[in-house]
Amino acid sequence: MRVTFTVNGRVHEADDVWEGESLLYVLRERLGLPGSKNACEQGECGSCTVRLDDVPVCACLVAAGQAEGREVVTVEGLAERSGAPGGRLSPVQQAFVDAGAVQCGFCTPGLLVATDELLERHPDPSDADIREALSGNLCRCTGYEKILDAVRLAAARGGETARDGEAARP
Amino acid sequence: MDFLRPASWAEALAAKAEHPSAVPLAGGTDVMVEINFDHRRPEYLLDLQRIGELHTWDADGPDVRLGAAVPYTRIIDHLADELPGLALAARTVGSPQIRNRGSVGGNLGAASPAGDSHPALLAAGAEVEAESVRGTRLIPVEEFYTGVKRNALAPDELIRAVRIRKATGPQQFSKVGTRNAMVIAVCAFGIALHPGSRTVRTGIGSAAPTPVRARAAEEFLAAALDDGRLWDTRGPLGPAVAGEFAELASGACNPIDDVRGSAAYRRRAVGVMARRTLGWVWGAYRGNEGRGAACA
Numbered sequence: 233m234r235v236t237f238t239v240n241g242r243v244h245e246a247d248d249v250w251e252g253e254s255l256l257y258v259l260r261e262r263l264g265l266p267g268s269k270n271a272c273e274q275g276e277c278g279s280c281t282v283r284l285d286d287v288p289v290c291a292c293l294v295a296a297g298q299a300e301g302r303e304v305v306t307v308e309g310l311a312e313r314s315g316a317p318g319g320r321l322s323p324v325q326q327a328f329v330d331a332g333a334v335q336c337g338f339c340t341p342g343l344l345v346a347t348d349e350l351l352e353r354h355p356d357p358s359d360a361d362i363r364e365a366l367s368g369n370l371c372r373c374t375g376y377e378k379i380l381d382a383v384r385l386a387a388a389r390g391g392e393t394a395r396d397g398e399a400a401r402p
Numbered sequence: 403m404d405f406l407r408p409a410s411w412a413e414a415l416a417a418k419a420e421h422p423s424a425v426p427l428a429g430g431t432d433v434m435v436e437i438n439f440d441h442r443r444p445e446y447l448l449d450l451q452r453i454g455e456l457h458t459w460d461a462d463g464p465d466v467r468l469g470a471a472v473p474y475t476r477i478i479d480h481l482a483d484e485l486p487g488l489a490l491a492a493r494t495v496g497s498p499q500i501r502n503r504g505s506v507g508g509n510l511g512a513a514s515p516a517g518d519s520h521p522a523l524l525a526a527g528a529e530v531e532a533e534s535v536r537g538t539r540l541i542p543v544e545e546f547y548t549g550v551k552r553n554a555l556a557p558d559e560l561i562r563a564v565r566i567r568k569a570t571g572p573q574q575f576s577k578v579g580t581r582n583a584m585v586i587a588v589c590a591f592g593i594a595l596h597p598g599s600r601t602v603r604t605g606i607g608s609a610a611p612t613p614v615r616a617r618a619a620e621e622f623l624a625a626a627l628d629d630g631r632l633w634d635t636r637g638p639l640g641p642a643v644a645g646e647f648a649e650l651a652s653g654a655c656n657p658i659d660d661v662r663g664s665a666a667y668r669r670r671a672v673g674v675m676a677r678r679t680l681g682w683v684w685g686a687y688r689g690n691e692g693r694g695a696a697c698a
Contacts, residue, residue: 233405251403251447252437273438275431275500276584290499293434295427297405298451346498367583368497 237299239263240309249296256280256291258299259306267307267341278369281342282306288349290368307341310348324348327386328379335373343369347383355390357383404446411453411533414560417446419535422557424448428456428471429503431496432512448560456507456562465565467531470507477506485566487522487573487592494518494577497584507561510546513553513612520547520613521592522575524605527567534558540565547612571595572686574679577607578663578671588663591651591675595683600624600633604676609655609668619650619676636688644677651676 235246235258246262254273259265259282269279273292280291283305291304305313314322321329324347334340343366350357350365357365362383371379406424408414418424424446427433436442450456456471459481466484468477474492478501482489488506495501495518509517510530520543529540532555543564546554555561573594579585590607602623604616626643627633652673657665 251405252443254434254438274435275496278497278499281499287502288499289503292438293430293500293503295405295430295434295437295447295449297407297447298427298430298449300407365498368499 233297235296235300237301238303239265240305240312246296251295251297253296254292255282255284255294255296255299255304258296259291259304265306265308269338269341271338276370277339277342278346279339279342281345281369283345283349286349288346305345307344310344314348322348323389324351324382324386327389328382331378331382331385333375333378333382335371335375339369339371339373343371343379347386350383351387351390356387403444406446406448407452408448408450409452411455411562414448414450414453415533415535415558417448418560419558421446421448426450426511426560428508429473429500429505431500431504432508432514450560459563461568465567468506468564468566470510470561470563471505472507474501474504474506484568485522485526486569487525487575487594488519488566490573490575491518491522491577491590491592494575494579494582494585494587494590500584506564510543510553510561510564511555513547513551515547515550515610515612516587516590516608517613518577518587518590518607521590521605521607522573523564523566524613524615525573525575525592525594525603526569527594527596527603529565530554530561531563531565532556532559533562534560538562544615547614550611567596569594571597572683574682576675576679578675586662589655589657589668589671589675591672591679593676593679593683595687597633597687600628602627604651606651606654606672608662609657609672611656614654614656616651616654616676619647619654622650623647623680638688639680639684644680647680648673648677 233249235249246258271277271279275290275293282291285302310322316322354361406417408417425444426448428450456469458469460467474495477492478489506519509519523543528543530546541554575592577590578588587608589609592605594603602620606614652669655669655672657668659665
């Protein structure tokens with residue numbers, strides 16, 4: 233079957249999609265967007281986390297046909313969505329780099345999408361909020377402390393940006 | 403495989419009548435796992451995501467009529483006052499990503515004995531609204547589970563909603579697992595006090611072929627509360643009553659040994675959870691913040 237949906241602001245069409253195929257497979261294998269990672273295929277690891285109509289979901293558990301006509305945001309779309317200038321990382325991505333929160337990198341895309349959504353809801357999250365929001369994302373390098381640092385850093389920088397923005401206003 | 407995408411509930415019922423083997427698909431948190439692992443190759447997938455009424459609820463009467471596909475996240479955010487036991491259970495489901503997609507209707511459709519919502523539904527009191535082109539019937543939730551991953555739905559029926567009694571007293575839920583997130587229950591226990599009818603209801607998860615109520619424990623406790631006039635006096639519960647309740651709850655289990663835990667462990671853990679949750683709800687009924695004050 234053919235599936236038409238929006239990914240990172242652009243309409244995509246995928247043809248010859250098998251009816252039992254997951255959104256994750258379509259993203260990676262048919263649309264050439266391998267940022268969302270394929271690991272457990274059972275919703276346990278969070279490395280395929282994307283936004284489906286804004287809601288964080290495991291792309292491996294969404295049937296491709298269920299994405300028809302809907303909007304998906306993947307890790308590939310975070311920078312543009314954040315308004316970062318061409319070629320630059322989004323603030324959340326930059327915070328992960330700066331905090332040393334990336335080891336093997338396999339869990340990183342899912343964590344970035346989950347963190348981005350958390351900070352949208354909670355610009356100043358408590359540690360408990362962070363742990364809860366990221367509880368569906370496993371890091372097998374077990375680099376969780378640096379990941380928490382990165383989220384705190386992104387939140388702090390977001391606060392600065394917001395304050396700068398206010399100060400700049402007349 | 404065919405992907406059926408009904409645009410309305412009437413179309414969904416017609417599709418299910420025409421293709422009784424069609425597997426309903428909502429959040430996909432169970433069905434897609436089975437497909438990804440090649441454990442299941444249904445002839446038809448029946449996508450229910452586009453049917454708006456399955457994602458809404460009506461809380462005007464004595465029941466909450468909860469649409470079959472309302473995700474757990476919305477239950478936690480919007481229905482914790484009316485359905486406190488279910489909201490607590492919902493908080494233990496998977497992870498945020500899973501709670502954004504998974505639903506009580508899906509839990510009932512899968513009918514796994516380990517489904518997190520079952521103990522809360524059994525404790526609160528609920529009916530499953532099963533519908534087909536032939537009409538609608540209400541199935542008491544305790545009659546809905548017929549075996550391991552089997553339920554009382556006819557091949558042409560779909561779950562439209564679950565009608566759950568609104569809480570009139572404290573409710574609690576407890577679950578044993580190896581960690582706090584993304585864990586299938588080793589076993590679980592739900593309890594609800596119903597002061598209006600002076601009854602207590604319970605639900606046990608993952609410790610029998612189906613979710614079950616601990617009826618002997620419920621009857622014993624209701625009698626003990628009546629005998630001691632405790633519904634009126636709101637006096638303390640003696641340790642003997644709590645101990646007997648725990649023993650009877652443990653006795654209602656019919657567990658197996660499996661990778662998540664042994665039968666003996668499950669029996670013991672259900673007794674411990676029964677005693678603890680009873681302490682929490684009774685403390686709340688007496689006007690104390692039951693949970694956290696004292697860990698039984």
